[in-house]
Amino acid sequence: MERHDVAVIGAGVVGAALARTLSLTRTSVVLIEAQSEAGFGTSKANSGIIHAGHHGDPATLKGALEWPGNQAWDALAAELGFAFRRIGELTVAFDDAERAHLDLLEARGRAKGVPGLERWDAERVRREEPALSHDVVEALYAPTAGVVNPYEACYTLVENAVRNGVEAHFDAPVTAVEALEDGGGFALQAGGRRIEARYVVNAAGLYGDALNALAGASGPRLRARKGEEYLLDKRLQGYVERLVFPAPSATSKGTLIIPTYDGTLMVGPTAHETDDKEDLTTTAEGAAEVFEKVRRLAPGLQPSDTIAQFAGLRAVAEDDDFHVGATDVPRWLQALGIQSPGLTAAPVLAERLVAALAEQGLALEPDPDAEPTLPPPVRFATAEPVVQEALVARDPAYATMVCRCEWVTEGEIRDAIARGARTLDGIKFRTRAGMGRCQGGFCRLRCMELLERDAGIALPDVRKHNPGSWVAIARVDGTPGREVTS
Ligand SMILES: Cc1cc2nc3c(=O)[nH]c(=O)nc-3n(C[C@H](O)[C@H](O)[C@H](O)COP(=O)(O)OP(=O)(O)OC[C@H]3O[C@@H](n4cnc5c(N)ncnc54)[C@H](O)[C@@H]3O)c2cc1C
Incomplete structure (x- = not known):
């Protein structure tokens, strides 16, 4: 079995930023997430503010990292193409x-x-x-204050990391941790797999204290x-x-x-x-x-x-501060208690974690073949008319309106599925289909059909987000549906 250099537990904005930063080096990385897509924990459910830099007390780590974190977002958004604007x-x-x-x-x-x-x-x-x-x-x-679509940031960080070779597993909660007998790291049980890694970074948000307990590491109670x-x-x-x-x-x-x-x-x-x-x-x-x-x-x-x-839900440590870096278990690192401004600070939290990994002996070499940018997604609703016309001429899928409230086309939904969306929320957060006034009343079924067509997920198996959030039971045409147990 391959032993990865680093396993990152949790694909929230912190784990995603770390995986992406490591993906620009020659390190072999596995990203393990309990939920069905990246950012489905606290990272999708926040105010989406890149804080201006002057709020936090610099005597705390969370206060000290607010301003350096803020400054990282222009370059990140330019590279990955997610929505970010400094509105003050x-x-x-x-x-x-x-x-x-x-x-x-x-x-x-x-x-x-x-x-x-x-x-x-x-x-x-x-x-x-x-x-x-x-x-x-x-x-x-x-x-200096800005707004970002936080889920887009998570998706694009993970997409870029995966394109650069990171292995990502979703629907894979880590349920057991074993220290390897040769002292060379850990074996993790996650979603029916055994995954080995020389170093582990616990970025599991609210459940980070439970993960530390599995590894025998002391850390903050959350x-x-x-x-x-x-x-x-x-x-x-x-x-x-x-x-x-x-x-x-x-x-x-x-x-x-x-x-x-x-x-x-x-x-x-x-x-x-x-x-x-x-x-x-x-x-x-x-x-x-x-x-x-x-x-x-x-x-x-x-x-x-x-x-x-x-x-x-903010994950709050007893001392109300971030806990980032080494633990008392060698090669088991943590990024816990990442309450606000954790979104703002995520890029610099990733840098601190990389430095902590290096301090524990991980050799980090830049990968000259790694690509730090992603192609920007099509946003039909906000494109200039001339661009809209060109899109439609190139590809008729951009002429079919699926979400009428937010003006999202079939082409954009198809693209979102190609870039990793596997749930209705995954489509919604990537494209805005379903975010408007009718909250998906018109477009939900069409999005389900597109997930069936393009991701091969049978319509009754299409979910809003995590397992259990199914929308339909069966087709009315008599095609066998999902077994309903309760
Ligand atoms: C209401 C609210 C508003 C906020 N507003 C802002 C703001 O405007 N600006 C700002 O900077 N910050 C804000 N924050 C804080 C910010 O959202 C968090 O700091 C940040 O999202 C934390 O990211 P994370 O990656 O640490 O955690 P998460 O996003 O929770 O990621 C942790 C991941 O670990 C996964 N996980 C858990 N257990 C396991 C396991 N056993 N195996 C595998 N995976 C596991 C979870 O499913 C989750 O996806 C706000 C928070 C809240 C709640």
């Missing part, structure tokens, strides 16, 4: 006590070297963002801190141009107004600890809390504008 942010104050928070954030930002910070008075805030409350007395503007987010009707596109933050609290950057990359406005998240690491429910209390808080920022926002909602 405002942290607003309603009174002198909150002004003091702005002073603190500004001082932090200046100490870290975050460029472009400005204080805006109430008049400037009203001129630039007229939808914000007229009770705002001052704001701190940070142009709790889940739930965040509910609410997506609003696209007619509110442009309601605010920038990310809007309140003055922060002790446990969170607060409940925000987020103009997402694709133009949909999102509000959230909440921040409440939960003992249930699977609790992705959204609640009436969560919605009430979010809207009460964001209506203080922008009184015109209405709960009735909600078209979709979701919750994500």
Whole structure:
């Protein structure tokens, strides 16, 4: 059996970034993910903000990595072609006590070297963002904040890694870890396979503490801190141009107004600890809390504008900080407690992990044949008319509209399947088909048919995401369907 140099457990943004960074070297890497596609853990369910750099306390690791992480995203997005834009942010104050928070954030930002910070008075805030409350007395503007489609980042990192030779296994939870008798690494049981590797990096998000226990490594105990987010009707596109933050609290950057990359406005998240690491429910209390808080920022926002909602779970260590690098078990490394700003910091977390692997003896040599870029995907809805015409002339699949809300063509869905989508969520997150006002009411069946045609997944076996999330039982034409046990 081949013994890989490195096994990365978890294809969230951290594991994906690490696998991709290693894929640019001559290292042999296996990426192992419990769920059906990359990013289906916390990495798909967040605010999608590349934080400006001035929020975190530099005395903590998570605060120290925010600004270096922020700076890595332009190059990464240019190489991999995922959606990323620096739209800037405002942290607003309603009174002198909150002004003091702005002073603190500004001082932090200046100490870290975050460029472009400005204080805006109430008049400037009203001129630039007229939808914000007229009770705002001052704001701190940070142009370095950006928005990204986080799931796209995960998919493209993994796609690039795989193109450069990384072996990826999905639906493969690691359930047992054995130290190899020759001292040369570990054997992992994952999804019915035995996988050997000389080094293991545990980037298993919320379950990283359980994985450490399997390896006999001590590390942080992890709790889940739930965040509910609410997506609003696209007619509110442009309601605010920038990310809007309140003055922060002790446990969170607060409940925000987020103009997402694709133009949909999102509000959230909440921040409440939960003992249930699977609790992705959204609640009436969560919605009430979010809207009460964001209506203080922008009184015109209405709960009735909600078209979709979701919750994500931050993996929070006891000391509230990131734990990255070596553990007390040689060759078993970790990236745990990666709460916010873990998305922002992921590229530099990957670099730190690579350095930690090198410190433990892994020889890393750049691979001159590795290709750091990916071809950009077609985005019909936002292409210039002349480009749309050329696409249609080249390939009629781009003339067939599948998702009418978001204008996604059959050609784009076919391309997404060719690039790795195996579930309806995989298609949705890659193309936006099903993300619009009707939430897939029109296009779901067509997407299922395309998964059947292009990925060879029989229609009754098509899933929304992980096993168990089937949509259909059988075809009405009498073709045998999936066996239903409950
Ligand atoms: C509501 C919310 C909003 C946020 N907003 C932001 C933001 O705007 N900006 C920002 O920078 N950060 C934000 N964050 C934080 C950010 O989302 C996380 O820091 C980041 O996604 C963590 O990535 P990860 O790879 O460590 O974890 P995950 O994405 O959870 O990946 C871990 C992976 O490991 C897999 N796994 C678990 N157990 C096993 C096993 N036994 N075998 C194999 N695989 C396993 C899981 O299935 C999962 O896919 C937010 C978080 C939340 C919850």
